[in-house]
Amino acid sequence: MKIVNKFYPHALVVLGFILVSLIYFYPVLQGKQIFQSDIAQYTGMAKEQNDFRAAENAEPYWTNSAFGGMPTYQLGANYPNDYVGKLDDALRFLPRPADYLFLYFLGFYGLLLVLKTDPLKAFIGAIAFGFSTYLIIILGVGHNAKAHAIAYMPLVIAGFILVFQKKYIWGGLLTMFAVALEVNANHFQMTYYLLIFLLILSGYFAFNFIKEKEYKQLLTAVGVLAVAGIFAIGANAGNLLATSEYAKYSIRDKSELTFNPDGSKNLTTAAMTTDYITEYSYGIAESLNLIAPRIFGGSSHENVGTDSRMYAFMLEQGVPSEQAQDFVSGMPTYWGDQPIVSAPAYIGVVVFFLGVLALFIDDRKIKYVFLAGALFTLMLSWGKNFSLLTDFFIEYVPMYDKFRAVSSIQVILELCFPVLAVMGLQSFFKAKDEPKLQQKALIQTGVFGLGVLLILVFAKGMFHFTGMSDKYYLESYGPAFVDALKEDRMTLYSADLLRSGFFIVVTFGILWLFIKNKFSQNTTLIIVGILMIFDLFFVDKKYVSAKDFVSPVQIAAPFQETPTDSQILKDTSTYRVFDPQGQLQGRSSYFHKTIGGYSAVRPRRMQQLYDYQIAKNNIEVLNMLNVxxxxxxxxxxxxxPTVNPDANGNAWFVQSVRSVNKPDDVMKALDNIDTKKVAVFNVNEYQGKFKSAGLNKQWDTTGTIKVVQYKPNYIKYKSESKNDGLAVFSEMYYKNGWNAYVDGKLTDHFPVDYVLRAMEVPAGKHTIEFKFEPQVIKTGGMITLASSIGMFLLLIGGIYFQKFYRKDAQRIDGDTQK
Structure with missing residues (x-):
């Protein structure tokens, strides 16, 4: 009965999380699915992989439908022995995206319990965290992996805290499984940002251990965390090893070229330029939309409604009311520093108010950890607007330069402030016998909150309300249009400051009435909780709502076949398609094998080939890619659809090899070359026998090679030639997995023409096979299995120790004292 009473409140809370998740995304109960733009692009990119999986019940780990060919390691590939993934599937039992919202709630609830919060307050705090506007909008646009990783962050933090509180077994187990789930979510940028916060948290506890001269306890905690981390990472070895191996060849790694596409000297070989990394930088003043959602315009497609100045302007121009109403439903009112924004990063002004209250009334030092985490990551989110800090991190902090859109580090702030808010609320009620302390803290918080808003009210005239695209609108629609747009921006600014002021005053009033014994604690808690949730709920609904849900059929087939697609698809041979208008989109990959696609980790060399050659209309490069x-x-x-009659085909024999010494020379050689006759070979890139044997040889080109069987991870050719020949294949060279076989015998193949494969083919008739057989998958699978078994054994051992060994030890100790 004690066990039932102990877990009964938590079971009710979990049930509440399920209900709230399903109510907010209620169309899932009608069988509908949310349309997510990024997932639609992913569906295009992954179609060949998914079709193969359905037909073969296996993973290809390679696709030829995007960027000429690339591994599918970051395209939703399934890895062997992924038992952590199965655990995650069990936790995400609700329909998407309600499953991610449920995970937000559940993880944050766990963190608050570790911080000694009672279930009701933890429930309210978890809902407030899950409804942070940024966390909702990423579900709307389809940043599922990001949402997934954010959801497990609180549990990782909770595990660390438990370990540092000397609860080594439960803390170690929680850390191990939470980190495993975090890494399995597969958004390394979010995990990296979490690591930054964990360093702050660990520094705080390490300082306390050293201060108290508890060196043994510190070393024990570090050891426990290290073991937990090793097993958690090992349980994800398949994904991690494969991704690490491929990352060297993606746009996330350093460039090999020392000159730019325009011929100028490339002053950096960094994977991504500082400008690219910081393109999405949070504006310093824009940070205030954390507490007043639309003071910087809200989003880049804001619905300003029929009361707006823009709507009136449209009517004045003779636009029909229905058309005008449709037009103002997606206005570019955002005028901050980022190129495009789907919604403000609003954390809730009530959450902010209670978080500030914690600073005045909570006596726990750990509050400064969450405050430091919030402020430090806020400064990092400013990116180019705080270049002193950002440039230092890009230059000196390992791996920081691997990630772009630095504004997204604000997710740490969005985690920290709800924690502070619950701490503030909890400490406020705890001080019920000290009304003077409550009054002082509440007044200080109210003065601070309203003071910030009043400053913004008087500072309105200092802002220009000019967006980054206003020059375009001025040229296209004239000054009256831009004036109407600015007027609506100013209206949103004032309206949301008033809105935030209202919530602060009401929250202040409710808490003041509690001090005066007008409300009970539970009544006050429920009212403040409702205020906190409603504050966020109605902002969230502006950006993600029932209208974003569609039928499952549309999700399964997000792109409609056009007459152009139909005409191309009549050709059943193996070839590539180039869509200049959709080069960085997934649509073409849904129907064809393309040289474009949609991926943040696209192959670096293919991207460079586009920038240095294809963008300059080098048709010969399109020919060698079999476009x-x-x-x-x-x-x-x-x-x-325009037919390119000069495409080289799937494979061909060349006459000669042009040898060069570095990647620069290969790229420059492609400026003016007949790829049907000559292959460009970097002698320093390949160490096989061809290097010495084939450079000065004239090869026979009269032979033929034809594709007789195609799968994404297997291509079979038939060759026939009178003499030995040097064959070039219009497939991407990737040494870590692709193996070539001639008549079943493993045969060397090597890179030519910057991205393609080549090999020597003996005279006569032969069968040539290319098989994608990545060893990293096998190695990763074995490590994953061993680590998963280790995690299971540690779990059983930990439970046994806690439940039996410690009880036995306590009993023996008691008997000894008798």
Missing amino acids: KYVIQTDKEGKEI
Whole structure:
């Protein structure tokens, strides 16, 4: 009965989380699914992989439908022995995206329990965290992996805290499983940002241990965390090893070229330039939209409604009311420093108010850890707007330069402030016997909160309310249009300051009435909780709502086949398609094998080939990539498929090899070369026998090679030639997995023409096979299995120790004292 009473409140809380998740995303109960733009792009990119999986019940680990060919390691590939993934599937039992919202709630609830919060307050705090506007909007656009990783952050933090509180077994087990789930979520940028906060947290506890001269306890905690981390990472070895191996060849690693596409000297070989990394930098003043959602315009497609100045302007211009109403439903009112924003990063002004209250009334030092985490990551989110700090991190902090969109580190702030808010609320009620302390803290918080808003009210005239795209609108629509747009921005600014002021005053009033014994604690808690949730709920609904849900059929097939697609698909041979208008989109990959696609980790060399050659209309490069169709548009904007009669085909024999010494020379050689006759070979990139034997040889080109079987991870050719030949294949060279076989015998192949494969083919008739057989998958699978078994054994051992060994030890100790 004690066990039932102990877990009964938590069971009710979990049930509440399920209900709230399903109510907020209620269309999932009608069988609908949310349309997420990024997931639609992913569906295009992953279609060949998913089709293969459905047909073969296996993973290809390679696709030829995007960027000429690339590993699928970051395209939702399934890895062997992924038992952590199965645990995650069990936790995400609700329909998407309610499953991620449920995880937000559950993880944060766990953290608050570790911080000694009672279930009701923890429930309210968890809902407030999950409804942070940024966390909701990423579900709307389809940043599922990001949401997934954020959801497990609180549990990782909770595990660390338990370990540092000397609860080594439960803390170690929680850390191990939470980190395993965090890494399995597969958004390394979010995990990296979590690590930054964990360093702050660990520094705080390490300082306390050293201060108290508890060196043994510190070393024990570090040891426990190290073991937990090793097993957690090991349980994800398949994904981690494969991704690490491929990352060297993606745009996330350093460039090999020392010159830019325009011929100028490349002054940096960094994977990404500082400008690219900091393109999405949070504005310093824009940070205030954390507490007043639309003071910087809200989003880049804001619905300003029929009461707006823009709507009136449209009517004045003779636009029909229905058309005007549709037009103002997506206005570019955002005028901050980022190129495009889907919603403000609003944490809730009530959450902010209670978080500040914690600073005045909570006596726990750990509050400064969460405050430091919030402020430090806020400064990092400013990016180029705080270049002193950002440039230091890019230059000196390992791996910081691997991630772009630095504004997204604000997720740590969005985690820290709800923690502070619950601490503030808890400490306020705890001080019920000290009304003077309550009054002082509440007044200080109210003065601070309202003071910030009043400053913003009087500072309105200092802002220009000019957006980054206003120059375009001025040229396209004229000054009256831009003036109407600015007027609406100013209206949003004032309205949301008033809105935030209202919530602060009401929250202040409710807590003041509690001090005066007008409300009971539970009544006050419920009212403040409702205020906190409603504050966020109605902002969230502006950006993600029932209208974003569609039928499952549309999700399964997000792209409709056009007449151009149909015409191209009549050709059943193996070839590539180039769509200049959709080069960085997943649509073409849904229907064709393309040289474009949608990926943040696209192959570096293919991207460079586009920048240095294809963008300059080098048709010969398209030929060697076997681009048979180019999708173009006519004067009316209609798509038409243009046939490229000079495409080299799937494979061909060349006459000679042009040897060079570095990647620069290969790229420059492609400026003016007949790829059907000559292959460009970097002698320092390959160490096999061809290097010495084939450079000065004239090869026979009269032979033929034809594709007779194709799968994404397997291509079979038939060759016939009178003499030995040097064959070039219009497939991407990737040494870590692709193996070549001639008549079943493993045969060397090597890179040519910057991205392609080549090999020597003996005279006569032969069968040539390329098989994608990545050893990293096998190695990772074995490590994953061993680590998963280790985690299970540690779990059983930990439970046994806690439940039996410690009880026995206590009993023996008691008997000894008798």
